[in-house]
Amino acid sequence: xxxxxxxxxxxxxxxxxxxxxxxxxxxxxxxxxxxxxxxxxxxxxxxxxxxxxxxxxxxxxxxxxxxxxxxxxxxxxxxxxxxxxxxxxxxxxxxxxxxxxxxxxxxxxxxxxx
Amino acid sequence: xxxxxxxxxxxxxxxxxxxxxxxxxxxxxxxxxxxxxxxxxxxxxxxxxxxxxxxxxxxxxxxxxxxxxxxxxxxxxxxxxxxxxxxxxxxxxxxxxxxxxxxxxxxxxxxxx
Numbered sequence: 001x002x003x004x005x006x007x008x009x010x011x012x013x014x015x016x017x018x019x020x021x022x023x024x025x026x027x028x029x030x031x032x033x034x035x036x037x038x039x040x041x042x043x044x045x046x047x048x049x050x051x052x053x054x055x056x057x058x059x060x061x062x063x064x065x066x067x068x069x070x071x072x073x074x075x076x077x078x079x080x081x082x083x084x085x086x087x088x089x090x091x092x093x094x095x096x097x098x099x100x101x102x103x104x105x106x107x108x109x110x111x112x113x114x
Numbered sequence: 115x116x117x118x119x120x121x122x123x124x125x126x127x128x129x130x131x132x133x134x135x136x137x138x139x140x141x142x143x144x145x146x147x148x149x150x151x152x153x154x155x156x157x158x159x160x161x162x163x164x165x166x167x168x169x170x171x172x173x174x175x176x177x178x179x180x181x182x183x184x185x186x187x188x189x190x191x192x193x194x195x196x197x198x199x200x201x202x203x204x205x206x207x208x209x210x211x212x213x214x215x216x217x218x219x220x221x222x223x224x225x226x227x
Contacts, residue, residue: 045218105156
């Protein structure tokens with residue numbers, strides 16, 4: 001069964017600190033992995049996308065890594081800001097038999113406090 | 115503004131009733147997806163349409179149905195509503211084979227009382 005597991009479920013950090021969110025997946029055959037940011041009550045917004053051959057992708061203060069061998073990804077947030085408070089969702093796409101299947105993780109809820 | 119428009123933004127209705135949620139995809143996107151997100155839960159895939167045809171079905175209840183019209187807008191119909199149907203309903207759109215690269219709307223918050 002295709003699964004995407006994220007940890008921790010929630011996290012509180014002080015403004016200005018760094019943090020790392022984890023995503024483990026069992027989805028196959030792997031196509032790509034995306035991280036989305038979802039502000040409370042809003043739709044998710046894509047942050048990064050990585051394919052099998054990419055192991056690092058940055059978007060400003062967000063850096064995603066991918067280890068396709070161990071099926072793990074992380075999202076590192078540098079110098080956190082209050083506006084980073086949101087849920088971060090890991091999304092993995094597979095292409096079984098050429099058909100596209102997308103699996104969402106449940107998300108990590110990040111709270112940045114002053 | 116993501117380019118995906120969902121209406122209404124909020125909806126309050128009684129148990130047993132029927133409601134229709136509407137979604138207009140981003141210009142040029144042929145695929146429309148519907149997701150349900152209950153309080154503090156992850157996004158649950160309901161159904162996907164591509165250019166008017168049903169493409170994939172997730173955990174969608176029989177009380178729920180959807181369609182995509184020739185102008186590519188989509189409607190999600192929820193009937194015989196129960197308290198547990200209260201949730202945020204998101205529509206997303208993409209080009210074909212977007213492989214997870216969706217553009218989400220801002221959602222419709224449904225409250226069943």
